Amino acid sequence: MRPFLYERPTSVSAAIAMASHLEARHVAPTQANTQFIAGGTNLADYMKLGVAQPERLLDLNELAEPALRQIETNDDTIRFGALVRMGEAADNNEVRRRCPLLADSLKFAASGQLRNMASLAGNILQRTRCEYFRETSWPCNKREPGSGCAAMEGVNRQHAVLGVSDACIATYHGDFAQALIALDAVVEVEGRRGPRKIPFAGLHRLPGDTPNIETDLAADEVIVAIEVPLGAWSRRSRYLKIRDRESYAFALASAAVALEMDGNTVRQARIALGGVATVPWRARAAEDALRGNALDDKTAAAAAEAAFADARPREHNAFKIPLGKRTLVRALLETRDMKV
Amino acid sequence: MSNSTNPSGLSRRTFMTGSVTAAAAVPLMAASTRAAEPSPARAVEPRDLSTISLRINKQAYTLALDNRTSLLDALRDHVGLTGTKKGCDHGQCGACTVLVDGKRVLSCLSFAVMNQGREVTTVEGLTSADGELHPVQQAFVDHDAFQCGYCTPGQIMSAIGCIDEGHAGSEDDIREYMSGNLCRCAAYPNIVAAIIQARDEIRRA
């Protein structure tokens, strides 16, 4: 690991000021010399592997603003402070009562220890677990732009079938983000340019030709909160995660579903797909296919077809297409049948 | 804060390198924008050691550490508490689980320098002064909840966290919430049985 300076700002404004220098405007946060750390579960791992090489870490855990550590709930929104730990949010009764999808997407992620460490903001910014990205001796366009992609023709069972590009097929493995994108969450950011709100769907960037640029954030921007609007769909919501193991494994396919029903008719469906895409993935085509229709095996299957219409498999991950479809069908029907 | 050193006596390596200092000898750092002690002559450099103070098993320590040193390596190599184990060093196995401010965390993914002012509990800190085992420790013995014993300190610390979090209500809950601790000998059913026994005993107490 590269040696680094360690500093501990005590306010958001101090953190931003300390991170702000010329470079911060031009470089992706993951490649900046100065990087923020909170839980460290993702960054410390990648620093040990030599994938992340910051020369200065700003520890956000001493930031004084109380809101950063609070979960505020009311009938219209749930607002998560950025430093709230995953485990805390997963165990929050109000969150579970108002929106089971949020709680389950956290509960089924990682392990008890990791959830106690990882902050919510850090979790949504977690980087891919692609093995070719993780190990520096392989070519990887995300880690080393222009070096190529070893996964494309390699062992790619874990890799994405949606949102892929010729440069990168690495999966975005997070779970919480699927709930957030389905629910139209908003990320509140503060930075040198002032505060701004980013719709969750605008936070992550498709790999395209620049898989090294993963988010819309600048290197001196700090996420301070995540706000989730609640509505008629919130309680009838569910996160289904399919994996090789029963627990402590990344999704091979997952579905975040929230439904607003009128009897058996779908008034509004909110759907995101995990484990199958390069970024948190909102399945709008599937939502459109369901709107105004009865929800049954047939319409659910049609929605799943729509969701994967543009899927592009590689040698070992073609199974993710039928699996992703079935995961969505199962999630839709299970969500429909929830007693709320 | 008390003036104390490693309860087992200064460990061999730390003694040699002098990286453990009696707390009174070094002024405690308040939370500040700089953890490292800047030398008056020059700016802080990445390789400079940082001074951190924390409590481990109710003893105060002040350590001078490389910023890169994980809490796990600090415990094992600098404090001499080798009960906490390294199984992967990447947060994938749970063998390094300790409690920080009462919460179970992975010490391999936590830079030691980030634990300024915190209270760390390791497996060595569980047994009472008269040698009585913690209920979780005793239950692990009773139910043969280990074979080689290497993942055991992590399992025990995780079990304590799991019970404390209220996630030991049912066998299925225990299985789910203990899944971050791999046991390659596969003592899992015995671990679940042990946690149930300990949970009931802790509840009674």
Added chain:
Amino acid sequence: MNQAAPVPKENQGQPVVRIDGRLKVTGQASYPADIATANVAYGALATSSIARGKVSKLHTDDARAVPGVLDIITYGDMDQTDTPKFGNTGASSIAPLHDKTIFHDGQIIALVVAETFEAAEEASMLIRADYEDEPPSASFDSKGVKVEPAAGKSPMLQEDVKAGDFDAAYASAAVKIDQKYSTPTQHHNPIELFSTTAMWQGDQLTVHEPSQNVTGWKIELARQLKVDPANVRIVSPYVGGAFGSKGPMTARTAIVAVAARRVGRPVRCVVSRMQAFNTQTYRAETRHRIRIGASKDGRITAFGHEGWEVTSRPDPYVVGGTSATGRMYNYGSVLTHVSVVHADRNTPGYMRSPPETPYVYALENAMDEMAVALGMDPVEFRRINEPEREPIGGKPFSSRSLVKCYDQAAEAFGWSKRNAVVGSMREGDWLVGMGCATAIYPTASAPCAARVRLTADGQVRVQCGSHEIGTGVRTVAGQMAAERLGIGMDKISVEMGDSALPPAPVSGGSISTASVCSAVLKACDAVRAKLFAAAVAGDGPLAGSGNAKLEMEQEKIVASGGKSAKLSDVFKAMQIGAIEEYAEFAPKGSTPEALKKLYAGQAEFHGGDQDKDSVKYAFGAEFVEVRVNSYTREIRVPRVVGAFAAGRIMNTRTARSQLMGGMIWGIGQALHEATEIDRRNARYVNRDLQDYLVPVNADIKQVDVILVPEVDLDVNPAGVKGLGELGNVGTAAAVASAVYHATGKRIRDLPIRIDDLIS
């Protein structure tokens, strides 16, 4: 009820708690990397990123410039040592720093030694190599592999076993199958990382390293370093999981020892999880072709088993499980052939039931297919093919309780409630499947020495250079002494894991309990003989009881007539404070050199298929229930029942735990474990516990172990059959059969994953 402590049945010992339990739950058990070491320097390996070729230039300047770096051991620096050997104690003949040739991905190219772990790691990552690389051959079907017959290449497979006229019998069989099966590369992944801590005091070298063979390593390390073995000591009091991975010594040990000598201080090298995948051994991928022919009423007339195994370029590592599969049932005729496939890979090594895991998997999956083809119940199919004698040499089994195991396991499992129609059982959205398979493991033992000391106050110390790898051998050795000397377990101490102790064989092949207990038994009996003689002597406390049968219990010597004498009084009469006896056990049939070999670190195995009078195996029957989601096809295993008969059970607690752990290993083999190889460049891809999946707690629900009573005094004086490797044999086939029963899909290539069932 405490399920961890089964009530002992006939010929089964008490479920005594582990003698080292308290140490293990308090963090006081000292694993080799825990050892307190003054002034230690830290080592970190640098490894190759190609699988075949040559290092043309190594760039170490950046690494040397890292503050705190003390030394870098690389090409040329090992020239004063002998190269590693492949064989009994050495993992591979590949000598990474003697030769710039790269034989496999992740081969050691340097060892950095630094003041701190952080500096060593940082520097090791700055080492760069220029290579003259050549296209490597990754595995089966890769261009450039060399395939050759395996028989005679390795002591594990002396010949391709056969019996009768297979070709004729198979050709004329009424019902037959001919299928191919495969198992993937697997890595042991004990949770303890591999490590070496080497320290010199003058010409005395002490190495702390997790080992299953301290005596063998002492000899081998001394040979490589060209020093007197008397000056080398290997210390490994606790081993954090081994499963075979810590049996053979790897190249690192000598490199770290050389580094410690060069820097003049102790050096500790803890190998990263990733690097261990390449620098340690593994279970190689295997392929199988199985042909079975039978009459319409289900009697097997022909059994053919061909196997293929991958190994490295230079070393003919072979497991050859046909010796066991060829003796499993009453086949009529047997034809086997094993081939070894040399590829650009590190040398494999033994991993928990090395031959049986892959070979019996193939056999038992095929047996289930055959039962389906015959329209027979798979248990019944096995029952009617139960042999009187093994089919290869016509020898009797020293004992064989397989049918009893099937009966008891089937009863406990509720096999009679199984509806044999494929896909007929269901619970909600989950398809239910049930399957079974046979477990078999050869019963062997090897020469072993032990020292037992009894003091006048009733304290017992047992010393034996065996290894506590989690099996509970320390506990059962203590139990053996406690039982023979009539002393409570609280007064017994057992020292193991040190080459300075009386030598024991490698802790592999499930021989330890039998070998160690037989040696301890012998030493205890020598102690008893001295005490008894003194007790009944003219001036002894039991004078006049010379013809009585004497026993030791509760710190007394008790004569059959009812008279007894306190141990302390016997010692008083003898005017001594302690009796210490050193005993050497050698199994029946040992060669005259067997004991000499013991001291030279070479275990001479007896038993299994090697003995003249009988073949010796432990057996078990395993039943598995699987659930397959009807939508998403994930596979879960809610229930496993295994019944095992393994001679005398020393301790029902530790025996149950080992068998339970074994079956869970089997579940992992069936559903999770596989090291993925990028075939373009012969490199492992998932070198960590994130993507090399082993079962987690939530994967395991109900696991029942039935210990079937069995008495077998032929196997060894302790009457013990090993069971550390028995439990995970067959499990994967039972899972595959259950998946077939649930879904109608017969999966022959492990692991069985959603991918196989979804389309």
